[in-house]
Amino acid sequence: MSHPEHSAMPSRDANTSVRGRVVSAHGRHYMVELEDGSLRQCYPRGKRSDAAVGDYVVVNLQGEEGSIERILERRNLLYRSDELRSKQFAANVDRLLIVVAPEPMFSDDLAGRALVGAWTAGIEPIIVLNKADLPGVEVARQRLEPLRRLGVPLVETNATDSEATRRALLPLLKGHCSLLLGQSAMGKSTLLNALVPGAGAATQEHSQALGAGRHTTTTTRLYRVPEGGDLIDSPGFQAFGLYHLEPEDIVRGFPEFHKPTEDCRFYNCTHRHEPGCGVLAALKRGEISPDRHALYTRLLAENEARNTY
Ligand SMILES: Nc1nc2c(ncn2[C@@H]2O[C@H](COP(=O)(O)OP(=O)(O)O)[C@@H](O)[C@H]2O)c(=O)[nH]1
Ligand SMILES: [Mg+2]
Ligand SMILES: [Zn+2]
Structure with missing residues (x-):
């Protein structure tokens, strides 16, 4: 996918093209972190908007905004698809944190699908059994046993105890790009707030800037973890079709x-x-x-x- 000739578009000033990384996406609206660390609201250049959070892109700066000229080669892309459409989770992900919990009890089927999605995309899965403080945790452990026996690392957390959560997860995040994925109500937002203090407030600002309203759950966003590493938060999902897999x-x-x-x-x-x-x-x-x-x-x-x- 590296076509150097594309970086200088005809009738465009090549000097205004810079590289960046997509840190959030909402429909055709993207927030891109530029090389100098500043954030820029961007739109895809053509009709298609296929950039994903985590993508490295070339942006053409136009006043306050920017247009995404092209997407640099991806290491991987995690996505789901059903018979009608496909939905991108994120690109260039090293680790998939599959968040499950005993209450509401997680779906075996969805956790299994996330695992298959990770392995087929070349992403290292880690299961985070959250709400380990609740009595149902023993049943959840038993349901996870077949996956643990496959060698998938399993970390137990209580996201409401942020110090313990940080001790358990920060070392896994350092030096990697990790994606938090799970059904709604498993505790993803609580985990995120423990790991990236202030993430909740930042999410609201972003969503409003992108016109997504206050409902943060519709937007995927990449955060820099102060102790090291990138963490991508994604909305909860109810389905995980893998129709694209042969x-x-x-x-x-x-x-x-x-x-x-x-x-x-x-x-x-x-x-x-x-x-x-x-x-x-x-x-x-x-x-x-x-x-x-x-x-x-x-x-x-x-x-x-x-x-x-
Ligand atoms: N007891 C307990 N409750 C938790 C834990 N993590 C999250 N919760 C609660 O579970 C609910 C859903 O959490 P939230 O982070 O919004 O889930 P999300 O939909 O995955 O983002 C909230 O009421 C949280 O306070 C945990 O480890 N233990
Ligand atoms: Mg949430
Ligand atoms: Zn056979």
Whole structure:
């Protein structure tokens, strides 16, 4: 994606093009942090607005505002998609903090999908079990056990205790770009406020500047953590479609299938009902979690439904 010739647009002054990073997005309105640290409200140059929070961009400065001329090559992009549309979470993310909680009880399905999304995008997942102070935490731990056994790091927090939260999470954030993702009411905003003091107030200002009103939950935003690292806060979600994944991508989201797959009799085995399937054998031996295999078959079925349109 590096086309140097694009950086000097005809009829535009090349001197006014600077680099920046998208720190918030609301529809076609973007806030971009420029190289000098200042913030600039920007609009996409064309009709399409496909820049995501976390993107490094080239901005053409125009008075108080700016236009996003192009998006520099992305390391990765985390997004979800259903049959109608896709929704970008963020770009250039190192770590995905999947926030879950016992009350309301998190959805296994959504947490599993977030994990698959992370692995297929090349992002390191970490599960944050928040509200660990509540009695339901033991049930939540049991539900997370299959994921923990896969080697996914699990950190327990009580976001209302900001000192303890900072001790637990600040070391994980340092030197990385992390994305906070989770269903509504899991405690993302409370975690964010513990990690980036004053983030709540800043969010309101931003949202108003971007015309998003006071309801901060519709906007994704990147924060600089004072102790080091970038933290992206995103609105809660109720769905996590992965329609964009091909079957071979989906399998990459299930690393525990990799070794058993070597025993499959058929090279094009889909690990659902084929005879001589190594994955089904491992499932039967209890080495693969039934929930994880069920999620895998749901994702494959969604993918097939898409392909029959
Ligand atoms: N007991 C307890 N309550 C929490 C914790 N974290 C957040 N909450 C509460 O849960 C509710 C939802 O939190 P919020 O941060 O708005 O969730 P978000 O929708 O994910 O941003 C609020 O009433 C918080 O005070 C926690 O660790 N323990
Ligand atoms: Mg929130
Ligand atoms: Zn198989």
